[in-house]
Amino acid sequence: MTEFKYLIQDPIGIHARPAGLLAKLAKSFEGTTVYLTKGGNTVKASQLMKLMGLGVKAGDEVTIGCEGGDEAAAAAALEQFFKENL
Amino acid sequence: MALDYRKCAEEIVANIGGAGNVVSAAHCATRLRLVIADNAKVNKAVLENIDGVKGMFESNGQLQLIIGTGTVNKVYDEFLAVTGLTAASKADVKAAAAAKDPLWRRILKVPGDVFVPILPAIVASGLMMGLVEAIPKFWPAFGQSDWFSFLDLVANTAFALLPVLVAISSARVFGGNIFLGAVIGLMMVHPALINAWTVGNYAAGEIPTWHLFFFNVQQVGYQGHVIPVILAVLLMSTVEKWLHKKVPEMIDLFVTPLCTVLITAFITFTIIGPIFSLLENWVLAGAKWLASSLPGAVVMGAIYPWTVVMGLHHMYNVIEAGMIAQTGLNTWMPIASAANFAQFGACLAVALKVRNQKTKSVALPASLSASLGITEPAIFGINFRFMKPFLCGMAGGAVGSLFGALFGLGAPVYGVTGIPAIPAVNNVPLYLVELLISAGVAALLTWFIWKEDAPAAAAAPAEAAKAEVKAPEAKIEVPTNTVISCSAGEIKAPVAGKVIPYTEIPDQTFAAGVLGEGVGIWPEAEVVVAPYDGEISSVAESKHAIGITGAEDMELLIHIGVDTVAMNGDGFEVLVAEGDQVKAGQPLVKFSKEKIKAAGHPDVVVTLLTNSDDYENVTIHQ
Numbered sequence: 001m002t003e004f005k006y007l008i009q010d011p012i013g014i015h016a017r018p019a020g021l022l023a024k025l026a027k028s029f030e031g032t033t034v035y036l037t038k039g040g041n042t043v044k045a046s047q048l049m050k051l052m053g054l055g056v057k058a059g060d061e062v063t064i065g066c067e068g069g070d071e072a073a074a075a076a077a078l079e080q081f082f083k084e085n086l
Numbered sequence: 087m088a089l090d091y092r093k094c095a096e097e098i099v100a101n102i103g104g105a106g107n108v109v110s111a112a113h114c115a116t117r118l119r120l121v122i123a124d125n126a127k128v129n130k131a132v133l134e135n136i137d138g139v140k141g142m143f144e145s146n147g148q149l150q151l152i153i154g155t156g157t158v159n160k161v162y163d164e165f166l167a168v169t170g171l172t173a174a175s176k177a178d179v180k181a182a183a184a185a186k187d188p189l190w191r192r193i194l195k196v197p198g199d200v201f202v203p204i205l206p207a208i209v210a211s212g213l214m215m216g217l218v219e220a221i222p223k224f225w226p227a228f229g230q231s232d233w234f235s236f237l238d239l240v241a242n243t244a245f246a247l248l249p250v251l252v253a254i255s256s257a258r259v260f261g262g263n264i265f266l267g268a269v270i271g272l273m274m275v276h277p278a279l280i281n282a283w284t285v286g287n288y289a290a291g292e293i294p295t296w297h298l299f300f301f302n303v304q305q306v307g308y309q310g311h312v313i314p315v316i317l318a319v320l321l322m323s324t325v326e327k328w329l330h331k332k333v334p335e336m337i338d339l340f341v342t343p344l345c346t347v348l349i350t351a352f353i354t355f356t357i358i359g360p361i362f363s364l365l366e367n368w369v370l371a372g373a374k375w376l377a378s379s380l381p382g383a384v385v386m387g388a389i390y391p392w393t394v395v396m397g398l399h400h401m402y403n404v405i406e407a408g409m410i411a412q413t414g415l416n417t418w419m420p421i422a423s424a425a426n427f428a429q430f431g432a433c434l435a436v437a438l439k440v441r442n443q444k445t446k447s448v449a450l451p452a453s454l455s456a457s458l459g460i461t462e463p464a465i466f467g468i469n470f471r472f473m474k475p476f477l478c479g480m481a482g483g484a485v486g487s488l489f490g491a492l493f494g495l496g497a498p499v500y501g502v503t504g505i506p507a508i509p510a511v512n513n514v515p516l517y518l519v520e521l522l523i524s525a526g527v528a529a530l531l532t533w534f535i536w537k538e539d540a541p542a543a544a545a546a547p548a549e550a551a552k553a554e555v556k557a558p559e560a561k562i563e564v565p566t567n568t569v570i571s572c573s574a575g576e577i578k579a580p581v582a583g584k585v586i587p588y589t590e591i592p593d594q595t596f597a598a599g600v601l602g603e604g605v606g607i608w609p610e611a612e613v614v615v616a617p618y619d620g621e622i623s624s625v626a627e628s629k630h631a632i633g634i635t636g637a638e639d640m641e642l643l644i645h646i647g648v649d650t651v652a653m654n655g656d657g658f659e660v661l662v663a664e665g666d667q668v669k670a671g672q673p674l675v676k677f678s679k680e681k682i683k684a685a686g687h688p689d690v691v692v693t694l695l696t697n698s699d700d701y702e703n704v705t706i707h708q
Binding site: 012015016017019020021023024027047048049050052053055057 | 595596600601602623624625626627628631633635641643645651652664696697699
């Protein structure tokens with residue numbers, strides 16, 4: 001499991017648009033499962049509904065974990081995504 | 087800060103459907119009693135949280151708002167000013183509510199209705215009697231002084247001539263002329279009659295008797311009696327009203343009162359009096375039996391607060407007065423004290439435990455009042471509302487009564503319980519122990535059993551919200567058109583309106599299909615319903631979006647409006663919670679098109695199958 005933490009900057013947080021993009025990205029890694037944790041709740045980042053249900057907002061710190069496959073590459077791509085979009 | 091009576095009244099009026107929805111209004115010692123035309127217009131959740139309103143419940147067809155002693159009358163005055171209603175006597179309110187009330191209950195409530203208005207007189211006299219009669223116990227010389235004689239006279243006036251007060255109050259309750267009522271009451275304790283308290287000093291043959299037709303009427307007064315007085319005045323009021331209708335107006339002024347008094351007096355002394363003195367003695371015997379046996383006292387101590395809820399407890403003055411008349415010792419008082427003090431204990435435990443400031447601010451003064459014997463604020467404002475403290479109070483009352491009965495506690499007075507009764511009881515230390523036991527048991531049980539129901543406060547508005555949509559719920563037209571179909575099934579429109587493909591939704595993200603394929607619907611209604619049977623998988627914190635999982639794990643996102651996340655929930659009302667199982671057509675979210683427009687957003691209801699990639703033949707139907 002490769003993990004990194006990220007402090008959300010986007011005022012709206014992980015809502016529809018970024019959530020959709022994130023879920024799409026999370027699904028794109030062959031053999032890698034992406035998890036997102038906020039305040040003790042962990043969901044699969046590929047599950048859009050669960051992702052939105054977390055209600056991640058600006059100022060929240062989330063932990064992103066990648067498991068299986070090319071974890072390092074997935075984590076790097078995700079980190080890039082977070083910096084650009086959230 | 088002092089309560090703004092005007093503001094309080096205005097808020098009440100605003101939340102009971104306006105002045106037009108009020109049939110009548112009255113108040114008692116602590117409560118504003120309203121008869122409402124259409125109860126559906128009453129916004130209970132808001133009412134309860136109005137500053138000044140300590141609680142609310144419905145009883146006997148009335149909406150009763152607990153406001154508090156000394157405050158309720160001021161709020162009531164403002165309420166009348168705000169609504170333009172004229173002051174309704176409690177009888178009017180009762181009459182208006184009567185249609186909704188079963189007969190037996192109306193009968194049971196009469197003694198309470200009669201006693202409530204004269205409570206100040208009884209409480210003042212009761213307290214004074216307790217004090218005046220307690221002093222000679224510590225200072226015998228005082229018993230011989232002029233001051234004692236004078237104060238005793240002042241104190242016992244209300245009791246010695248109680249039928250007069252009862253008659254006047256009854257006349258008001260039954261709608262008779264209160265001065266004629268006073269005449270009936272005065273007649274029943276006329277000095278020419280042998281005083282009921284001293285009739286025992288006469289041998290049976292010595293009591294003077296009238297021979298009227300075939301009735302032999304003993305010339306004995308009705309001191310200490312209550313029910314015969316109430317019945318006499320009920321008869322009087324009925325006769326009076328009947329005569330008013332039948333007698334020609336010209337002679338009405340002298341014929342009606344004359345005949346009313348004459349007929350009432352005759353029937354009272356010959357029939358009502360003798361029969362009901364007898365019945366009253368039986369009732370008292372029953373109560374005395376309950377109060378004198380250990381199991382009876384325990385039962386009475388437990389069920390006592392229920393009789394307070396039903397407004398029957400004022401009738402116990404009759405029982406207490408009867409006990410004093412017969413044995414000189416009121417053994418009912420320890421039972422009532424145990425029951426009342428247990429409610430005090432339960433209420434105090436709530437006051438100490440509760441975090442909600444509003445509840446705390448009610449519970450503290452309410453418990454103080456209960457310790458002085460006035461339990462309505464504690465029972466109606468706190469214990470009965472949360473129910474568990476009330477039940478714990480019943481347990482405390484039962485245990486305390488058991489103790490009181492075991493040690494033969496009693497008092498030579500009535501009308502007081504709790505702390506004010508201390509000077510009057512026959513054994514102060516034991517009485518204190520009884521109070522401590524009653525309150526202690528109730529408080530400890532409450533402390534451990536009752537938990538502050540955090541969601542209770544939140545649940546109330548949620549329930550209100552549900553109730554609110556209940557009415558429109560019936561009118562909601564559940565759309566029947568399919569908007570999306572795929573290998574997993576068909577998805578109906580969640581809201582009626584013009585359907586557009588997702589590519590035409592005025593938002594780049596949605597239109598690009600990033601969140602899946604689907605449609606946009608320009609809504610013609612303001613309620614989103616479930617498009618299929620399923621489970622609510624997510625509810626956005628800002629209430630504008632909801633996810634619902636259906637057959638074959640179809641994940642549908644219903645997103646109301648574009649960029650409406652910025653509205654932070656304003657204009658949206660979610661009717662379900664995450665994890666709820668819902669049925670197709672069930673309302674999920676209520677929203678305001680007007681507010682969305684006002685916030686500058688398109689109100690298109692975005693309906694997307696977020697995992698459309700997982701299915702085949704995803705087709706959009708317009």
